[in-house]
Amino acid sequence: MRLILQTGPSGAHSCRLPVRHAATAAAVVAVLGAAPIGAEPVRVDPETGAATHATQAHGVSVSLTQLLPDQVRAFYVARGFDLADADVFADACVYMTVLRNDTAPGEIDFRLSDWEVRHNEEVRPLPPLDDWLAQWTARGVPDSARLAFRWAQFPSEQTYAPGEWNQGMLATGLPPGSRFDLIARWRIADQTYEGTLDDVRCTD
Numbered sequence: 001m002r003l004i005l006q007t008g009p010s011g012a013h014s015c016r017l018p019v020r021h022a023a024t025a026a027a028v029v030a031v032l033g034a035a036p037i038g039a040e041p042v043r044v045d046p047e048t049g050a051a052t053h054a055t056q057a058h059g060v061s062v063s064l065t066q067l068l069p070d071q072v073r074a075f076y077v078a079r080g081f082d083l084a085d086a087d088v089f090a091d092a093c094v095y096m097t098v099l100r101n102d103t104a105p106g107e108i109d110f111r112l113s114d115w116e117v118r119h120n121e122e123v124r125p126l127p128p129l130d131d132w133l134a135q136w137t138a139r140g141v142p143d144s145a146r147l148a149f150r151w152a153q154f155p156s157e158q159t160y161a162p163g164e165w166n167q168g169m170l171a172t173g174l175p176p177g178s179r180f181d182l183i184a185r186w187r188i189a190d191q192t193y194e195g196t197l198d199d200v201r202c203t204d
Contacts, residue, residue: 119179183196
């Protein structure tokens with residue numbers, strides 16, 4: 001992970017995730033078996049082959065753990081998605097994502113709209129949560145299933161004091177088998193930190 005310290009005006013607006021959302025995200029990890037953050041940059045689950053890319057810098061930890069398409073598909077079918085709709089998300093290269101303020105010198109603010117994916121020399125934003133929700137509405141996904149989907153996602157924006165963290169599903173929107181870099185950004189006061197997880201591979 002490379003960290004670049006930038007300066008700029010303040011202006012990020014964040015909100016705190018309700019407790020029920022955090023509990024749902026924790027349930028996602030319990031059901032899908034995502035690995036916790038550790039010191040190694042890449043770990044591979046010997047049973048599933050799913051890889052975890054993780055790093056810690058400037059008191060902040062970031063990790064991506066691959067969720068296999070069959071895991072994601074089963075999770076959403078169990079929550080009211082039909083198989084065709086669950087397939088759309090399962091094939092979008094989904095990761096359990098964790099961001100943790102371990103010992104940063106103050107609160108960290110982030111917005112997923114500031115995060116990017118670099119793939120085949122092209123940099124693109126992550127698919128917004130609102131776009132997924134609009135797609136599910138158009139496809140006729142039931143309200144209860146859409147709510148379960150929303151609660152299971154990594155928050156779109158958040159503020160974490162030291163010791164606080166959150167986790168949730170994050171889709172890159174890339175096809176299975178893709179290799180990419182994730183560029184994550186967060187702010188502490190008036191400074192922006194940029195971290196890159198390099199050469200992450202989405203399992204076929």
